[in-house]
Amino acid sequence: MATIADVAKYTGLSSATVSRVINDYPHVSEDKRKLVHDAMKELGYFPNTSARNLRNRKTNVVAVLIPRLTNPFFTLILDGIERVAEANGFQLIICQTKSSKKKEIDFLNLLQTKQVDGVIFTSIENEWEYIQPYTAYGPIILCNEYHHEATVPMVRLDQIQGSYLGTRHLIEKGHKKIAYCMGSTSGLSFDRRLGFFKAIEEAGIDMKSDWIFRDTYTMEDGKRVFQQILQLSDRPTAIFTGGDEVASAMVKEARTHGLHVPRDIAILGFDDQPIASLIEPELTTIYQPGDEIGARAMTVFIECLNGIRERMSQAVIELPLSLVIRDST
Amino acid sequence: MATIADVAKYTGLSSATVSRVINDYPHVSEDKRKLVHDAMKELGYFPNTSARNLRNRKTNVVAVLIPRLTNPFFTLILDGIERVAEANGFQLIICQTKSSKKKEIDFLNLLQTKQVDGVIFTSIENEWEYIQPYTAYGPIILCNEYHHEATVPMVRLDQIQGSYLGTRHLIEKGHKKIAYCMGSTSGLSFDRRLGFFKAIEEAGIDMKSDWIFRDTYTMEDGKRVFQQILQLSDRPTAIFTGGDEVASAMVKEARTHGLHVPRDIAILGFDDQPIASLIEPELTTIYQPGDEIGARAMTVFIECLNGIRERMSQAVIELPLSLVIRDST
DNA sequence: ATGAAAGCGCTAACAC
DNA sequence: GTGTTAGCGCTTTCAT
Numbered sequence: 001m002a003t004i005a006d007v008a009k010y011t012g013l014s015s016a017t018v019s020r021v022i023n024d025y026p027h028v029s030e031d032k033r034k035l036v037h038d039a040m041k042e043l044g045y046f047p048n049t050s051a052r053n054l055r056n057r058k059t060n061v062v063a064v065l066i067p068r069l070t071n072p073f074f075t076l077i078l079d080g081i082e083r084v085a086e087a088n089g090f091q092l093i094i095c096q097t098k099s100s101k102k103k104e105i106d107f108l109n110l111l112q113t114k115q116v117d118g119v120i121f122t123s124i125e126n127e128w129e130y131i132q133p134y135t136a137y138g139p140i141i142l143c144n145e146y147h148h149e150a151t152v153p154m155v156r157l158d159q160i161q162g163s164y165l166g167t168r169h170l171i172e173k174g175h176k177k178i179a180y181c182m183g184s185t186s187g188l189s190f191d192r193r194l195g196f197f198k199a200i201e202e203a204g205i206d207m208k209s210d211w212i213f214r215d216t217y218t219m220e221d222g223k224r225v226f227q228q229i230l231q232l233s234d235r236p237t238a239i240f241t242g243g244d245e246v247a248s249a250m251v252k253e254a255r256t257h258g259l260h261v262p263r264d265i266a267i268l269g270f271d272d273q274p275i276a277s278l279i280e281p282e283l284t285t286i287y288q289p290g291d292e293i294g295a296r297a298m299t300v301f302i303e304c305l306n307g308i309r310e311r312m313s314q315a316v317i318e319l320p321l322s323l324v325i326r327d328s329t
Numbered sequence: 330m331a332t333i334a335d336v337a338k339y340t341g342l343s344s345a346t347v348s349r350v351i352n353d354y355p356h357v358s359e360d361k362r363k364l365v366h367d368a369m370k371e372l373g374y375f376p377n378t379s380a381r382n383l384r385n386r387k388t389n390v391v392a393v394l395i396p397r398l399t400n401p402f403f404t405l406i407l408d409g410i411e412r413v414a415e416a417n418g419f420q421l422i423i424c425q426t427k428s429s430k431k432k433e434i435d436f437l438n439l440l441q442t443k444q445v446d447g448v449i450f451t452s453i454e455n456e457w458e459y460i461q462p463y464t465a466y467g468p469i470i471l472c473n474e475y476h477h478e479a480t481v482p483m484v485r486l487d488q489i490q491g492s493y494l495g496t497r498h499l500i501e502k503g504h505k506k507i508a509y510c511m512g513s514t515s516g517l518s519f520d521r522r523l524g525f526f527k528a529i530e531e532a533g534i535d536m537k538s539d540w541i542f543r544d545t546y547t548m549e550d551g552k553r554v555f556q557q558i559l560q561l562s563d564r565p566t567a568i569f570t571g572g573d574e575v576a577s578a579m580v581k582e583a584r585t586h587g588l589h590v591p592r593d594i595a596i597l598g599f600d601d602q603p604i605a606s607l608i609e610p611e612l613t614t615i616y617q618p619g620d621e622i623g624a625r626a627m628t629v630f631i632e633c634l635n636g637i638r639e640r641m642s643q644a645v646i647e648l649p650l651s652l653v654i655r656d657s658t
Numbered sequence: 659a660t661g662a663a664a665g666c667g668c669t670a671a672c673a674c
Numbered sequence: 675g676t677g678t679t680a681g682c683g684c685t686t687t688c689a690t
Contacts, residue, residue, distance in 0.1 A: 003666090003667055003668085004667060004668060004669095005667080005668095015667090015668080015669090016669080016670080019668065019669055019670085020669095022668090023669085047667085047668075048666085048667050048668070050666085050667080050668095051666070051667035051668040051669090052667080052668060052669080053668095054666090054667080054668075055667085055668050055669050055670085056668085056669075
């Protein structure tokens with residue numbers, strides 16, 4: 001494998017000059033520049049990234065923490081991140097946490113060993129106090145997440161407003177018994193609940209603890225929870241879900257049980273994934289601009305890296321959510 | 330940032346001994362080992378990955394080329410690759426080609442600059458002759474792809490058998506006019522067509538060139554092509570699609586036009602994505618074990634890296650496809 | 659069992 | 675405009 005020294009020897013120049021040519025520095029005469037380019041081609045030379053990274057103390061690689069690759073909403077975010085990353089010469093290392101606290105921490109090791117310049121969290125499993133120490137090693141951006149105590153930039157969607165909008169919509173449709181499905185206990189979930197209960201309380205509606213369901217993420221969860229709802233003596237007439245996958249499975253399960261959506265039971269999705277407009281009836285849902293949020297997070301990351309933006313103090317960038325009314329409510 | 334030299338100085342040992350401890354080498358006394366470990370913790374030392382990579386001439390990073398992150402089938406493959414990668418201490422760099430020949434080649438630059446140890450293609454845009462030269466720089470594995478001339482390991486699904494199975498099924502259902510949607514002109518598409526026409530010819534059925542549609546990948550494509558099909562004077566009674574996304578959109582579009590699936594028109598999917606069993610009617614489709622194929626490809630990659638497997642000669646590993654009969658045919 | 663030292667390939671002062 | 679040289683942080687002979 002040809003090195004910079006080989007090119008230097010071949011051209012009769014010094015490695016410094018070759019390096020200047022590689023990095024497009026000025027103050028190199030045109031003929032030498034051409035000489036070097038020709039030699040590089042001739043020798044099949046390519047600069048060694050590890051050597052460069054070692055010298056430059058940077059890698060142009062970002063770690064993206066994502067709970068599940070097979071969750072379309074997160075791949076949408078990833079797509080947005082990728083778009084900006086590629087436009088700015090950054091590579092992405094994919095870190096699937098599978099919602100494991102331990103894995104999340106393990107991946108932060110990439111920061112300490114300088115394998116990546118920084119980290120973008122698209123979800124966060126550990127308490128902030130466990131993450132905080134790692135901010136010393138490089139920019140950490142929260143994307144689609146929020147922690148009150150976090151002292152880093154956060155790009156998020158206004159979950160309070162989004163769930164408030166959706167719940168208001170259900171209430172306006174005349175529903176008074178609304179089941180609520182939540183995911184984890186993250187800040188995001190917390191906010192959604194805030195918006196939900198804000199609408200509920202404004203309308204002076206009663207809420208039963210039986211109507212609250214935890215840990216609903218997947219289609220399987222949706223099916224399971226829907227069956228539980230059917231068992232209820234006092235059955236809700238509408239369901240607020242935490243995602244279109246869950247909602248889709250519920251619509252499906254309702255149909256299986258001969259129930260009409262939305263007449264017998266209304267179901268509200270979240271995300272507005274492609275599937276939302278593909279099933280029958282189409283899902284009323286909350287549109288989350290996943291790619292925009294991802295793109296924005298990566299932009300903020302680059303700003304931090306370039307020192308244009310303060311990376312170790314809290315900053316919240318919030319994008320709005322919107323209600324998409326279709327046929328399931 | 331603490332370096333190995335700092336740890337050496339702090340413990341009064343040499344950097345060589347510290348290195349031995351870091352790498353769990355034998356021939357280090359227990360007390361020194363403990364001494365070093367304590368010092369590393371005390372100083373907040375972490376080995377620098379770039380330096381290690383430079384020395385060791387390897388990165389433990391693999392580039393995965395994928396056309397679109399938002400395509401669920403490819404993220405399924407990615408999930409399988411990730412599972413094996415993480416179990417073996419490899420990181421994945423994500424390379425979204427967006428089906429661009431140029432980007433595909435650009436990403437191969439990661440191999441030449443030694444930023445990755447090798448590359449896994451989950452789809453391939455360029456002719457093999459353009460890829461071939463890069464095999465000199467490290468293992469290249471084809472996953473879900475096939476090229477006759479390719480001199481590398483290929484992990485693939487038996488597309489001929491899969492599309493044959495699906496087409497046979499349509500024929501057995503009594504269909505004699507079957508539209509065929511294809512994607513690119515890759516080896517994979519080629520094989521699918523082989524299987525399709527094998528079944529068609531066996532049954533002695535006529536095929537019209539009007540019934541063949543190219544470049545159908547997305548839901549939008551599905552909608553567009555379905556509308557074209559409706560315009561046809563001699564309209565097919567069944568459609569063989571290249572993926573569940575396309576098929577789902579077609580089912581949806583059929584419904585929009587007041588057509589009953591499968592009575593008025595039968596639609597066959599491909600992949601068996603989650604959506605297939607979520608829409609109404611549920612899709613009959615060809616199940617493709619995406620995660621298995623991904624996992625297998627990563628396993629083969631590691632074998633190549635370890636020299637257990639020949640990396641520069643053709644080897645084909647083929648997994649079977651199966652027909653999942655539901656309600657759309 | 660431990661240490662000295664060379665060198666992986668590159669960049670950036672600093673000289674001229 | 676070009677060259678000399680000293681590292682970046684780590685691993686690995688080769689001594690002892």
